[in-house]
Amino acid sequence: MTDQQQHPITIPPELVSQWLSEPDYESPGWGRSRTISEHRLFQLLTRAAQWGADQELEACCEVLKEKGVAWTSLRSVRRPKPPSLKKQALEEVVAFEGMGTCNLDIIRRALEALPDD
Numbered sequence: 001m002t003d004q005q006q007h008p009i010t011i012p013p014e015l016v017s018q019w020l021s022e023p024d025y026e027s028p029g030w031g032r033s034r035t036i037s038e039h040r041l042f043q044l045l046t047r048a049a050q051w052g053a054d055q056e057l058e059a060c061c062e063v064l065k066e067k068g069v070a071w072t073s074l075r076s077v078r079r080p081k082p083p084s085l086k087k088q089a090l091e092e093v094v095a096f097e098g099m100g101t102c103n104l105d106i107i108r109r110a111l112e113a114l115p116d117d
Contacts, residue, residue, distance in 0.1 A: 009052050009055045009056060011048055011051060015051070018050075019047055019048075020043055020044070054086065056074065057074070057078055060074060061074055061075055085106065085109055085110035085113050086110055086113075087104045088110065089106055089107045089109075089111070090108035092104075092106050092107050093107070102106070
């Protein structure tokens, strides 16, 4: 691939600028020296990889849709929803009952999400 060619999955410069301008809670990010922390670099690279994977998934879904193949299951399999707070809280309760480690923050958030009676 020459310098004149651009890969079909290339992050728009505006999106990169947006990501760079978002706060990094462990380091100041870009400073006068334009250095970046290893943590921030990892965040940005992870986000870029996720963006690229999302573009590829959408392209695959579009091809399957054009060919009349059931494409909605591909998206649900490749991008499963995270477990609900209720499920996470129940897992934490089981861990606590077994004298394992317990993340009380998950239980607190799950309880806060319940309606007040």
